[in-house]
Amino acid sequence: MDAAQFETHAAHEQKHWWFVARRQILSQVLLELAPPGSPLLDVGCGTGANAAWFAEQFPTTGIDVSRYAIELARQRFPQVRFACGTIEDIEPETCQQIRLVTLLDVLEHVPDDLQVFSQLLSRITLGTHVVVTVPAGKDLWSPHDQALGHYRRYSAERLSLVWKGLPVECRLLTHFNARLYGPIRLVRSLTRKRQQSAGHQGTDLALPPKPINAALRYCFAGEAKRIVRSLQRGGAGGYAHGVSLLAVLKRTEGEVRVRTRSPEVPGDYYDPITKRYLED
Template structure:
């Protein structure tokens, strides 16, 4: 990503409805995994570190991030040592070390996604899991994806194919961010017309609108506790060896 995108992320992710709501959903999903006490956790592509305090509730956390600006910010913010690393060929960790590996909106930034998942899977303990979130629907491709250096968006089928090609079993695969899907279509259409690369993920709305969007988005965690969603702006996968 461009450095301005990391700066926007650092400024927004503690309060913006999308970042906060996604963390609430992820927290609910991780709570259902019944991880071992003091689980060994790795976040790949930690960005500016907004998820690290959440992950620390579930165990001992390590992290890696390619971008130097984001890595430095995450180190200062979290107290977690965020090291330099690159997918798929520079993973500075021992094999079979982690109970949980997280890639939150990372895989779409990596051209060799299958090779990257194969490399990551070697870091998993035999009963470990990988939790992945990615943007959905290639037909929603926009200037926003270009700005964020995405290589692709995923469908259920293409994400399942990617996991299978990496010799990973899909334990769970569902859409999320479904309730705000109609609003997102309108915003993307407007951005396309006016040639804007911004998205609701980077622009801070008014406090009232932010609180409302957060309430709607984060409420999906109650649905995802019991099942999946048939559509939505994002996909969530839980995979194992």
């Protein structure tokens, strides 16, 4: 993401229905995993609104590789701790204290998601939970993804390859933003045909009128009850389709060897020059 996209996020993430509803869902998931006061690390925190929201219940550190994003986050939320860098730059003492990690719409921004996730897992301690979200469905690929610098959209099977063979217990893997899947799929189909996004700076982000924004937020956030119930039931009963995927993972005992993409994982990232997935 470049400066224009970060500014677009900063302008929308405190009011736009998608950002707000997602935080409401994730907050309930986090409270199911750990009591308030548990230290949380938000990896790929961007311009900081998620970290600021979580910090109301959990001592939170946000980290991102973009210095521009971190500067925006510090200006907007001075009460939250932010750092510029990667997980490798977090002090070992801090990593030892962390009990919750959020990795929210980050993996689609890196060419080698296996490497990034295994690096993260190698730094956290036994019993720490990692909450991952990614955009779902290659059929939803559109100019919105291109503008945000996405390498891929995920299927549940593809996402599970990220932690395959690692010391991880998958407690939940479900789609979400399921109730609005049909309308969003229609919009993405139209923008893909036109090769033109529906919002600002090449994205689909645009704040609807207040009543519509509130209705969309209510509809999306209403998925929280089913998602938490699915987590309580060991992953059963989640959503089979949706615009995004949510995984809840728990670090278990065992050594983590930092790895790179293996032959069993498809070379599925998007080439902006040919405008095709490399697996096509």
